[in-house]
Amino acid sequence: DQQVKQNSPSLSVQEGRISILNCDYTNSMFDYFLWYKKYPAEGPTFLISISSIKDKNEDGRFTVFLNKSAKHLSLHIVPSQPGDSAVYFCAASVPGNTGKLIFGQGTTLQVKP
């Protein structure tokens, strides 16, 4: 039962352009969403999060949008840089389900110089 889905395994963009990574979920009880970036052989690095009571959160080059009616969130990276090349995971948590994040399968982003 894949409650969090990242349907695009990979994405390639040109340096300086916008990268849009998408995530869909099925559980309407999710109340908190996060994006992580991961390099091979390292742990995930937290990027940005959003509460279910909001529809947008911005932090520097990173913006996360949440569309609850569509059960969809997206991460926008503007402008994209070669150092952004990594695997991006979206994750979600359920109230009361302490300490447990449910992850998507990840999207590999390649930013070309």
Next chain:
Amino acid sequence: KAGVTQTPRYLIKTRGQQVTLSCSPISGHRSVSWYQQTPGQGLQFLFEYFSETQRNKGNFPGRFSGRQFSNSRSEMNVSTLELGDSALYLCASSFVQSTDTQYFGPGTRLTVL
């Protein structure tokens, strides 16, 4: 502030053996969660500890266990290792609430031969 640390970083064991992995959370964080990452299953939640008590558990067999000490450091143990236990084991720490952001360590790469 120091990040989450995990030891050892790499481990090779043979089937039937047992293994203990260690995790030191960020100072002040009291919740420690453990995850298994494999190519086929992605990031899967194992369990979460808070104040030396297991608060939440994922869908893994009883061979996987853990504990937390009074200083919030945590260990996980896998007994009777199987080939399928080969994975990257990640721990993450957070303050208290389920909506607190989890910060991950670099992981322990376990190979079972």
